[in-house]
Amino acid sequence: ENIFDRSRMAPKTPIKNEPIDLSKQKGCTPERSPITPVKITDRPQPDPWTPTANLKMLVSAASPDMRDREKKKELFRPIENSEQSDTPDSLQYDIVDDSTVDEFEKQRPSRKQKSLGLLCQKFLARYPNYPLSTEKTTISLDEVASILGVERRRIYDIVNVLESLQLVSRVAKNQYCWHGRHNLSQTLKMLQEAGELQYGELMTSQHKEQDLEYKFGEQKKETIPDSQGRPLLEFSEPDCVSASANSRKDKSLRIMSQKFVMLFLVSKTKIVTLDIAAKILIEETQDTVDHSKFKTKVRRLYDIANVLTSLGLIKKVHVTEERGRKPAFKWIGPVEFPGKTDELRGHSPASDPLPGTQTGACAQYQTSAAGKQRFTRHASFNSAQPCEAARRKVSSEPNSPRQERQDENCSKMINLAAVCRQKIKEDTGNKACDTEMVLNSSKNSSTTLPFSLLPVPGDSDFCVNPLPQAVFPVVQADVPSFSLPIGISGQASHPSTPAASKTENGKPTLVPNQPFLCFPSSSLFMLCGGLQENNLSETLPASGDVGNRSAEAQAAVPPTGCQKRSSHKCSSPPAPVDDEEPAAKKQTLEQSDLPLSLVVPKKPSESPKAEPSPGSGCSSGLHLESNHLDLAIPAAAEAAYKESTKALDCQEQEKQSQNKDTDEPPLGNEHISKENASQPFQPQYLYVQPTAGLSSFNFLFSANQAPGAISLAANQLPSLSVPCVMVPSAALASFPLVCSPSFTSPLSPVPDGSFPAAASTNFSMSSLASTTPVFISTTAVVAPKVSPAPSVDPQQPAHPALHLSPVLTRSCSAVKLDSPVCMGHPVTLLKLQQPSSAPLTPKSIRPAHHEAFFKTPGSLGDPVAWKKNEGNQTRNVSSVQRRLEISSTSPD
């Protein structure tokens, strides 16, 4: 807290605060004291206060509340860090730009600033995603409310949702216990299972449910009506545990939240429209859907969605239907929880080896709850009973579990990697689609998008689960080597890591090299893989210019990357919320916290770091900035990181990287890789987050040069000359991997023409802007068609429009063979319009700032500070990145 506060503080202080400070301090932020107004540079007087502002000041002076709000605003900025904040030491970075931006914002607190999503981010920023087992953080509602400058009511909104996912649990009045995401995957799994039971039926029976959902929400209702309500309820009802009191609670936001999440997990497409969700959630009301009630439900869903978005579990999208476009949310969190892991199973309380597992969750729950309370209401999982038992049993503290969890995470990650690999292989073998399908198969026969299914790595958690089946939609095996976050890969290589052992479950076959990367959807990542080593079938080293560029980019990036976000400076904003927002609104990222290691800012602004190779189209264009390998795995990674790192070299790397941050720009990867030993050189991919404009596409650029290294399946991607692959975000989400195929001449026109300059790496997205969806397949380009009206027939696999058009699907299977990757653009490209690099926003325009950021704002001054907390740094970075993006995007 303190941390950001400072930064915040500083800035604001000058103006409003001063008068206020006194008062503020009292309650809110004591922390401030330490603050030194570091960068205030700008902060200056902010802005001319508008009359309103003045008024506010006065008011605030008079009323504490106002002050609080003010604070919020202020804090607001800092918040971005939030995620990472837990480790907060280094925070400074923000400062720099803030001034400009902040001021604006400050001045007129737009509604957005007050949004629940933002608030949630701030909230999340305060706590580590993967808290150490030992530490248990308790959250005081009052405290948080005051710190964040909001009314307590709002905190409840956030906490209730978090509670539904077991990120927190209520310990006592006004007291919540922060668990972090350790249990998230388990929780999700439980929800998924519950969801299948409840909703699944529908689905299975009706297959389409989802289709319907997105397609026709209403119709669906009909079909499902009965089933829906009831089953859902069950789940929702905690009763199992102790239903006792629920009246009110039943409706509670938390239950709604769980149901909402269940819908995503059950959904094939992973896309749920608001109205459908509302209808489903109204359950009982099915019949009489009051309009008002519906409206209310929708409002609540927005609340929930905002929180989930902040967690990086979903993102806003629009589904275009016949009727028009509807707001919808897409699940970008982990998708498959292969149940397998023991833990996941969860049900068996006793069995769990790890506390972390469900049981663990339960335990925590209990523990936290131990005292008493509400868990009854909370636990809505069906499994509750077991849980209870478990809980009771488990009185053990959460802590221990946590640690284990972390380990688990690591292992999980590893597993994932393994899985991924396998998948890849499989995919390669067949169509990825198929595999996916299979995986998913459970539910949908319909071809959903192949990719959609994939587990997304939003968080490490996701990764965590061993996906037995997990398939990566990835194209082919191409790259077998995704480098996972280093840690992982490293681990893989090093047996020593415990994780590895654990991982086993998923697949024994972990290959060291094989790392996978999970991308959080939002940002750009560089992935390092040992391409060379492996041959990525797909990844072609882009030999050509592209390659070079990419290489350059790599070089540039890596270094930065190496720094990892730790270097915050690099900060490429990970598509922080804002960015996306423009497009989809935001993912906010939860991920942010994650270690996205390689996040690249989309914005072209300049890549601060990269610059050395300014030319490199990629870098320049994309801005890749920082990034680091780790990234791949998101949050988990972090956790894993820490621990694993130790085991591995990661730490060292990080540190080094950190150290280097500033210094070494290029080569980060190498360093890392070396350290890892596992891979000398990792091919890197850059994943570019969809910018606002491009929301739908994701690009992956191969960074590596190594040309020959990759042997694609010969043909696989031949067609694409472009080094980059665009993937529809949707697809991407599902896929962890994307490979850039070849190098080919840069300029070679892309079929679609979509990438004019593909070669150059600079995408001019503009071309893309055209709504036409572009598919890039090695072999063929498929024109996606939108099939708006899916055949209702359940049998037919009509895909929801959203997903790839059926064609794709098919094509995938068909085509895919050839091309490793199927790129479908999901639905229509809604947001492509802007090229990522696109128009800089005014803010973005200013290079100076960015650089500053990158350089590290706060840090500029002292890198050292940063270094202190490595872990933190990462986070910080991310935050920074976000920030950047935000700034850049915001204008939009």
Place this chain on the structure above:
DNA sequence: CACTCCCGCCAATTA
């Protein structure tokens, strides 16, 4: 105008 969703009243629960 539609979509979002902030705000905060006020009831249900708890302490």
Place this chain on the structure above:
DNA sequence: TAATTGGCGGGAGTG
């Protein structure tokens, strides 16, 4: 009874 929670919906901000 007071405080804490949190449902709920008016209505404002955005696009």
